[in-house]
Amino acid sequence: MAMKRTVAIVEDEPAIRDNYAAAFTREGYVVRTYPNRSQAMTAFASRLPDLAVIDISLEDEPEGGFELCRQLRSLSAELPIIFLTARDSELDAVSGLRLGADDFLTKDLSLAHLIARVNALFRRVEALRRPTEATQIIRRGSLTLDSEKMQVEWNGQVVLLSLTEFWIVYALARHPGHVKNRQQLMDAANVVLDDNTITSHVKRIRRKFQTIDEKFDGVQTVYGMGYRWVD
Amino acid sequence: MSIRLKLLLLGLATLVLPWAGCRYAREMETALREGEQSSLQSVAQSIAASLQGRTDLLYRHPLPTPSTDESPTNEGVSPKTEDKPSPYDVRPALLSSQPFLDGYVEEWPQNKVAWHYYTHGQHRFGLISGVFERMLYVMLDVQDEHLVYDTPGASALDPSTFGDRIWIGFDGPDGRQHQVFIAATGPGTVTARRIESGEYGQLTAVTETRIVGALQPTSQGYRLEMRIPLSMLSEHFGVLIDDRNQRGADPVSYGTLRSDDLHTVGRLIVASPELPLYLKQFSQSGVRIAVSAPEGRLLAQTDALAVPSALAPERGILTQFYRRFVDRPGARRIIDSKADIYDREHQQVIGSLQVSQTEDRWLVLRDRALTHMLNLTLGISSVAVIATFIFAASLAVRLSRLRTASESALTRDGVVTTTFPETAASDELGDVARGFSTLLHRLNEYTGYLRTLAGKLAHEIRTPLTIVRSSLENLESEGVSSSARVYLDRARQGSERLNGILVAMGAATRVEEAISNADRVRFDLVPVVKAAADSYRIAFPQRTFATDTPDAPIVIDGAPDLIVQMLDKLVDNAVDFSPTGAQIVLRARLELEAAVVEVDNPGPPLDPSIRDRLFESLWQSRSGDSDDSRPHFGLGLYIVRLIAEFHNGKAEANSLPGDTGARFTVHLAR
Numbered sequence: 001m002a003m004k005r006t007v008a009i010v011e012d013e014p015a016i017r018d019n020y021a022a023a024f025t026r027e028g029y030v031v032r033t034y035p036n037r038s039q040a041m042t043a044f045a046s047r048l049p050d051l052a053v054i055d056i057s058l059e060d061e062p063e064g065g066f067e068l069c070r071q072l073r074s075l076s077a078e079l080p081i082i083f084l085t086a087r088d089s090e091l092d093a094v095s096g097l098r099l100g101a102d103d104f105l106t107k108d109l110s111l112a113h114l115i116a117r118v119n120a121l122f123r124r125v126e127a128l129r130r131p132t133e134a135t136q137i138i139r140r141g142s143l144t145l146d147s148e149k150m151q152v153e154w155n156g157q158v159v160l161l162s163l164t165e166f167w168i169v170y171a172l173a174r175h176p177g178h179v180k181n182r183q184q185l186m187d188a189a190n191v192v193l194d195d196n197t198i199t200s201h202v203k204r205i206r207r208k209f210q211t212i213d214e215k216f217d218g219v220q221t222v223y224g225m226g227y228r229w230v231d
Numbered sequence: 232m233s234i235r236l237k238l239l240l241l242g243l244a245t246l247v248l249p250w251a252g253c254r255y256a257r258e259m260e261t262a263l264r265e266g267e268q269s270s271l272q273s274v275a276q277s278i279a280a281s282l283q284g285r286t287d288l289l290y291r292h293p294l295p296t297p298s299t300d301e302s303p304t305n306e307g308v309s310p311k312t313e314d315k316p317s318p319y320d321v322r323p324a325l326l327s328s329q330p331f332l333d334g335y336v337e338e339w340p341q342n343k344v345a346w347h348y349y350t351h352g353q354h355r356f357g358l359i360s361g362v363f364e365r366m367l368y369v370m371l372d373v374q375d376e377h378l379v380y381d382t383p384g385a386s387a388l389d390p391s392t393f394g395d396r397i398w399i400g401f402d403g404p405d406g407r408q409h410q411v412f413i414a415a416t417g418p419g420t421v422t423a424r425r426i427e428s429g430e431y432g433q434l435t436a437v438t439e440t441r442i443v444g445a446l447q448p449t450s451q452g453y454r455l456e457m458r459i460p461l462s463m464l465s466e467h468f469g470v471l472i473d474d475r476n477q478r479g480a481d482p483v484s485y486g487t488l489r490s491d492d493l494h495t496v497g498r499l500i501v502a503s504p505e506l507p508l509y510l511k512q513f514s515q516s517g518v519r520i521a522v523s524a525p526e527g528r529l530l531a532q533t534d535a536l537a538v539p540s541a542l543a544p545e546r547g548i549l550t551q552f553y554r555r556f557v558d559r560p561g562a563r564r565i566i567d568s569k570a571d572i573y574d575r576e577h578q579q580v581i582g583s584l585q586v587s588q589t590e591d592r593w594l595v596l597r598d599r600a601l602t603h604m605l606n607l608t609l610g611i612s613s614v615a616v617i618a619t620f621i622f623a624a625s626l627a628v629r630l631s632r633l634r635t636a637s638e639s640a641l642t643r644d645g646v647v648t649t650t651f652p653e654t655a656a657s658d659e660l661g662d663v664a665r666g667f668s669t670l671l672h673r674l675n676e677y678t679g680y681l682r683t684l685a686g687k688l689a690h691e692i693r694t695p696l697t698i699v700r701s702s703l704e705n706l707e708s709e710g711v712s713s714s715a716r717v718y719l720d721r722a723r724q725g726s727e728r729l730n731g732i733l734v735a736m737g738a739a740t741r742v743e744e745a746i747s748n749a750d751r752v753r754f755d756l757v758p759v760v761k762a763a764a765d766s767y768r769i770a771f772p773q774r775t776f777a778t779d780t781p782d783a784p785i786v787i788d789g790a791p792d793l794i795v796q797m798l799d800k801l802v803d804n805a806v807d808f809s810p811t812g813a814q815i816v817l818r819a820r821l822e823l824e825a826a827v828v829e830v831d832n833p834g835p836p837l838d839p840s841i842r843d844r845l846f847e848s849l850w851q852s853r854s855g856d857s858d859d860s861r862p863h864f865g866l867g868l869y870i871v872r873l874i875a876e877f878h879n880g881k882a883e884a885n886s887l888p889g890d891t892g893a894r895f896t897v898h899l900a901r
Binding site: 013015016019020022023026086107108110111112199200203221222223224225 | 690693694696697698700701702704705708730733734745748750758759762763764765766767791792794795798799
């Protein structure tokens with residue numbers, strides 16, 4: 001058994017913080033909690049955690065989580081970071097900020113789902129360190145999808161997708177031409193989101209591909225039904 | 232009554248100005264007239280006083296003492312004293328024009344009283360006399376059944392040739408009695424002749440050329456009109472008529488001369504020639520001074536009543552128009568004043584003086600003032616009325632603008648318009664508008680607060696809810712007894728429901744944000760509708776779906792995702808309100824300015840009273856029979872409206888023809 005992984009939770013609400021800590025501890029993680037940005041940064045400066053779960057709003061800083069994310073990313077490029085927001089409506093704004101976070105989640109996500117994501121991110125970190133196994137690779141024309149590393153390449157270039165986005169792309173690209181409705185995509189991404197959030201996720205996925213290839217049209221809308229992947 | 236009308240009436244109230252002006256002018260005129268009257272009276276009295284006792288100035292000869300008139304008879308012959316007034320006196324009045332000597336009465340005063348009648352048995356004649364420019368005019372109206380003319384060409388002295396003959400007797404300036412006679416040989420001009428005895432006693436008839444006249448027969452007799460210079464006459468005068476029934480017969484003689492010697496009985500009472508000259512010194516323009524005898528006969532006058540022509544042009548149309556309002560109907564245009572002239576002892580009235588004045592002299596002055604005043608006041612009134620009306624109109628416009636703004640300030644959706652007209656105005660309306668504006672701002676803040684309240688509340692509740700849920704999950708992981716698990720499950724279900732409520736509470740805000748952030752593309756509506764219908768066939772196997780779309784594409788600018796979302800909501804609604812197996816129709820068509828999407832469903836018709844409110848946020852009337860346990864906030868149709876508005880269109884709901892169901896129509900701008 002490898003050394004226990006350390007998860008840092010930065011959350012100003014003590015009850016939530018402690019509940020999360022308890023859940024992660026139960027899963028076998030070492031948990032460190034911080035109520036605000038300054039305490040967190042002081043600790044991170046001396047020792048980095050293996051993963052950070054950060055609340056956007058921290059005590060008297062409504063968007064202190066963003067700043068913390070930026071500082072943390074400057075310390076480590078690979079460290080997985082998960083953002084927690086209180087509001088769905090903030091998701092778009094947050095994900096548009098290109099903070100380099102690996103996922104954005106709302107707080108009404110269940111603990112089980114949260115832990116699943118954390119586990120997945122850790123798997124990805126490990127997978128990125130190992131040489132790629134061919135079985136995990138799906139190729140669809142210009143698309144190369146590594147389900148182990150949870151990483152997507154288009155025309156050989158890495159597309160920086162969040163975990164949720166990766167799972168959506170994965171669900172679509174696994175069966176090209178098959179229509180996936182919103183509920184199926186939500187299930188695949190292990191999230192509970194409303195329809196509009198799925199729509200904006202898809203929109204963002206397209207945009208990320210299009211920064212690499214302007215002519216990208218791999219994700220098609222099937223009106224009234226959902227989306228499908230076309231080669 | 233509108234403000235406009237009220238203010239107009241108020242403006243019309245200024246018309247009291249010209250009315251008061253007219254009243255004032257009228258009173259001024261009355262006062263002026265009274266003043267003029269009294270000054271005229273004093274003028275009359277002073278002239279009369281100057282004439283007091285001046286019988287010599289009034290009459291050519293001393294006046295007889297007045298006494299009661301006796302009916303004149305031929306027998307009653309001579310009065311005892313010459314100083315007594317006698318019915319035989321001839322009192323000629325001043326004539327206003329020169330009579331034309333033709334034997335007709337037309338030029339004479341048409342006044343029965345002016346005639347004096349003398350009766351002798353069955354015989355009767357009337358006499359009227361007058362003076363004009365130093366001439367005595369006499370008209371005789373003789374009743375005579377048989378008018379007998381003299382034999383033409385015969386000697387005037389041959390009694391057998393005599394017809395009707397009229398004698399005129401008078402005393403001349405020399406004091407001697409004179410007689411002339413007039414004998415006509417036919418109608419027309421007649422001559423007077425006197426009989427003179429020659430050196431040897433022979434008599435000759437000499438024509439008296441200074442006396443001229445004319446004779447005309449009438450139905451009852453004849454008229455004789457004649458003129459005698461006053462210079463021939465002295466104090467006495469009379470006429471005698473020799474009436475013959477046939478030529479040469481014995482005449483019936485009667486008249487104001489003694490029939491035996493033809494001497495005068497009555498006197499000639501005429502005005503002194505000095506009198507007009509005397510009166511002339513008092514004469515002035517616009518004033519007439521007249522002196523009459525006590526019995527009313529005009530003796531002399533100076534007449535200058537004519538309107539001064541220099542002032543006449545002032546009487547314009549406007550003045551005449553104004554006059555109609557000011558002048559009392561039937562008002563006299565001449566004022567006059569009378570004063571009696573007494574004898575020296577102030578006992579007896581010897582004449583009367585009348586001073587008359589036309590109003591015109593000062594009427595013109597009044598008219599000028601009146602015209603100026605009325606022009607001014609009417610001008611002021613009309614300016615006031617127009618100004619009031621304009622003011623009222625602008626006020627009404629501003630008020631209606633305020634009313635319109637206040638009516639539309641708060642829409643049904645609780646959207647408050649905070650821009651308000653008239654707030655820059657500095658008057659009371661501006662105050663009202665500013666008050667409204669402040670009210671609206673506060674209302675807006677309040678509705679804004681209300682609008683965000685749900686979202687804020689949801690956010691605030693979410694944190695404790697997260698605490699509860701994560702605690703429950705941890706508790707579950709701790710492993711609890713099966714009896715406690717029941718409660719754990721209930722607690723979790725409760726928290727899930729709470730979470731659902733929170734999601735619904737924030738849904739409107741999320742939807743609004745999502746819609747406003749949507750991207751626009753140009754796309755064909757037809758395949759979108761068709762694809763959506765295909766998916767509904769799968770989603771709702773208990774209903775059938777028909778599409779009604781044109782062959783040609785309907786290209787619009789918009790977000791196809793949103794259109795599908797809109798169709799989802801409309802179809803959800805249609806499914807809720809239609810019976811199992813019903814056919815729902817999805818229709819797309821092109822209108823001139825818009826693309827139209829319609830969803831028809833059979834079922835209950837739409838209550839018209841809720842039509843407009845259907846698309847409001849959180850409106851929930853048509854609760855379907857769905858047993859959805861999720862809290863339903865009626866957002867579906869609100870989302871439809873938001874999406875329609877995103878496409879610059881509008882959504883409306885109607886009953887199907889025949890009330891067989893409902894039709895929801897969405898217009899999308901092209």
